[in-house]
Amino acid sequence: MAEVTLTGGFWAKLQQTNAAATLAHCEEWMERLGWLANFDHAADGTTGPERPGWPFSDSEVYKLLEALAWEYGRTADPVHGAAVRRLTARIARAQDPDGYLNTAYGHPGRQPRYSDLEFGHELYCTGHLLQAAVARLRTYGEDELTAVARRAADHVCDVFGPSGRPDICGHPEIEAGLAELGRALGEPRYVEQARLFVERRGHGRLANVPFGIGGAAYFQDDEPVRTAGSWRGHVVRQLYLAAAAVDVAVETDDGELLAAVERQWAHTVARRTYLTGGMGSRHQGEAFGDDWELPADRAYCETCAGVASVMVSWRLYLATGDLKYADLIERTGYNLIAASPRSDGRAFFYANPLHQRAPGPAADDGAVSRRAEGGTRAAWFDVSCCPTNVARTLATWQTYLATVAGERELTLLQYADARIDATLGDGSPIALDVETAYPDDGTIAIRVRQAPPAPVTLRLRVPAWADGAWLEEGGGRRPAAPGAVVVERRLRVGEELRLHLPLSPRHTWPDPRIDALRGCVAVERGPLVLCAESVDLPPGLTLDAIAVDTASPPTDRSGGTLIRASATTDADHAWPYDNRPAPRDTPAQSTEVPLVPYHQWAERGPSAMRVWLPAAPR
């Protein structure tokens, strides 16, 4: 947290909006809807059967608290410090003497504690409470929140420990919370409890199996983490579980468990992941689809799944040093997480489809959205997991920029205007200033402000798409192949390295086995996935009736990217299947179609949108 500061550019702007608008926005909505007052009612014994919000609404308060704690750590803004203390006090009052803390269960007029492990989300909520406490611990130190978290974690260990109930929660999250808190406090009991929960899963312990949405696989209780071949079922459940499994594997030095998650990541990225990094092909069950089932229009790609995917990839990178995980973090960051918040930070996408067939209705910023459908960002949701998840992720984005390893190795993973003041493994300080207009421009200047007298290893990630990158150093230049370019020498204070990533817009083609995308092409520019929006089309044209001329490469012009396309009329035929292969509508005109970054779509009002565009026959 303290060693890297974003000083400008794409992510700094998102962080600032998050701090200035989103955090207060979330607190206001939860106050308005009574989700915060639920804690007061639990404390005062006035909960009753009409408690507002879903049973898991406590978790939104905890995720907001986590985001506030990280944000206070980043800027020390007293506004956020006060918010942390305000929320902590309300939460602490609601904790029962034995450490149990949940506003939906175990109160007069409510169901008893742990009476619905499948869908009650009690341990899930506790997991988020523990993660909030970790954020506070890592940015401030022990305070009242630590005490609340300790009591809650001890209570979980008492009830569900080796000699307690051998059960698990329908929605994984407690595992990650316990592992992180155990690590932060040096408390092996919590890590061990996380390990127990991870190992218990996959043996059909959960009853009340939701058959219509995938059965036991819905909550990953069909097969143990250690042996499963693929990620499946509810995406956020799966990815929170996988993140915790890496934590447990690392803490317990369990190479087999780590290898299992690595294998599942590889399978899922090869066969079940969208170009944006999004995961989740089905609205039904908010779930992974089968291999190669990646419809653009019905892509669910929940924002929270993007957050969870970053959590998993980050842990896998830290455990292995493999930069492919940082590649996916970059892709998911620019094209999923950054796509969710509206530019003012006060409305969000929940689902992130890659194709919107018809413009959705305009958002009503004063209303709770019940829909997770794409097309318009909503101020708040009935199930509002995404806004607070975005908030806690943006508040920590700088932490994904750089890592140190070994004696004297520093790796730059993500590129942004940043100030880095790090301590290498041997204790020597190193300071770098990064200056870049990335992702608009591909030049990344790295100026050495401080360096040890001994040689260092500086690794600069070269994204997989960056064919033709090169590094400029000491007056010379050399090619930088995808993977990493490595500088292994003594660095001189004041010297500048310049990494050049090629940012010409490029066509991207799908694997032929992805049926939903056959015959289509997308355009990417650097790390950004681009898309066409109907608001940019000439009058009379629709996104259903254009086909990309792939012989003409996409071009950058006056601040935007253009493609050339042919347009057909969009008329009906009585029956849409025909025994002749030729298109029945002849191209009527050739036109240029401007593209915008996917993360910006629907910023100008409701619009139809496509990432994947039909390629004209050549």
Next chain:
Amino acid sequence: MAEVTLTGGFWAKLQQTNAAATLAHCEEWMERLGWLANFDHAADGTTGPERPGWPFSDSEVYKLLEALAWEYGRTADPVHGAAVRRLTARIARAQDPDGYLNTAYGHPGRQPRYSDLEFGHELYCTGHLLQAAVARLRTYGEDELTAVARRAADHVCDVFGPSGRPDICGHPEIEAGLAELGRALGEPRYVEQARLFVERRGHGRLANVPFGIGGAAYFQDDEPVRTAGSWRGHVVRQLYLAAAAVDVAVETDDGELLAAVERQWAHTVARRTYLTGGMGSRHQGEAFGDDWELPADRAYCETCAGVASVMVSWRLYLATGDLKYADLIERTGYNLIAASPRSDGRAFFYANPLHQRAPGPAADDGAVSRRAEGGTRAAWFDVSCCPTNVARTLATWQTYLATVAGERELTLLQYADARIDATLGDGSPIALDVETAYPDDGTIAIRVRQAPPAPVTLRLRVPAWADGAWLEEGGGRRPAAPGAVVVERRLRVGEELRLHLPLSPRHTWPDPRIDALRGCVAVERGPLVLCAESVDLPPGLTLDAIAVDTASPPTDRSGGTLIRASATTDADHAWPYDNRPAPRDTPAQSTEVPLVPYHQWAERGPSAMRVWLPAAPR
């Protein structure tokens, strides 16, 4: 019913299996699960809170009763006659003195009557009761079931009539039941009540709107039938409503209402219908998708939606005489309704996808299936609407074969071995014998057994796909263009007309706007959609890795149809998107792939399956 008899072939076999196996199968399952005993408990006042089955399980009993009544009318088999009387007696006992009849509501320990109009399905159940009574009326005459239906219909008119509650049922069906019963009994009050229900819909009367699955559109309460542009929402709800709207339009001579349904049919068939005739692109909400949203893998295509589609098309044909409606009936019959029952009539498909990515688990014939997923036919379902819907449809399939109109016009709509003894509009009898091996063979012989002395108009439907059909009559032959071939003259007893429909297998290409099918080709043969099954592939090949050589036409050989395809290896790439357009896997081998009729798929055990196959680049 009495004028057309199926004497052999495809549909006769399905009818026989339905009569010999399915009807008893349905009664046995409903007895086993207590859905029949629910009527006894309602009669005896012993229902209680633990009543088995969904609230709408009564409707399955009524649909079975309807099927039995039709079947008894067809064959006079005393087994079915006894079953009709047995079920009628149990149902009649459960009717309240005021005519209300429902085993789930209005009894001790149960919710009150009409307390959940959105999802309670009470009027839906009553609608099916009325349809069962109509079947009995039309094949037998008035009996106890008529009396029960009259009381039930009068009760509905009393409660929901012009001066009663201005409400509607969340699931349309009462409308069709009332209109049909009103027509059968000559009771205008019932038709008027049907009209009221149809007109009330679309004004947001239903509360408890299911936002996650389409909002008010889910139950077509978003826009009146009269003005809606497209069918949308829950498919079976929509199509039952549309069928009733045609009934009402015809009975009240409402041309505007009829035109609205015709317009919606055309829109839906052009943009929201599968090659099989199936409707419903989304598992979520069992719903229509947007225009052009027609994924093969996640196609829902509920069997009941196919039944309902035939109901609508049949009514539109009768109202307009337009043979395009009979085309869709034929397509839906062979490729959806016939696909549902297993060849032994004791297991059924609920959803009918056009692509099964991985073989499903084998069915357990002793278990209730909770899944409506494709891949294996199930003996019975938790929501078991499809088996009884198939049963009532098969029991009446002969009625779709022929119609008379005007003074002396007879139209043959569907081709099968059949005996037709009809009365023309002027009262003169006409008798035809149809002999054919259709759909295996394209020759349809029509022998005149009896004919009036005056000239008649004999219309023979020529399906839209039958380019190159021809008619042989009186020693000569003439082309028969798609639409109809018309014989307008005096028919001689003993003469034979022969219609020849070209049945060579043919490639079929999708509209370029159907994103999910771009670059794919299907094979049809006559009215049959064909598919490839993984059980027929050479070892080592998968359906994910073959591409059809479309330069080679599909060929008939030794009783089956073959296509030539190239096969690639099915290996993973780390990332499934690439900046080069060429397939990264080069074709490894050329192979022949046998195809089977879609309606036969999964008859040889679990299998992966595709209707739409990728076309190799040419």
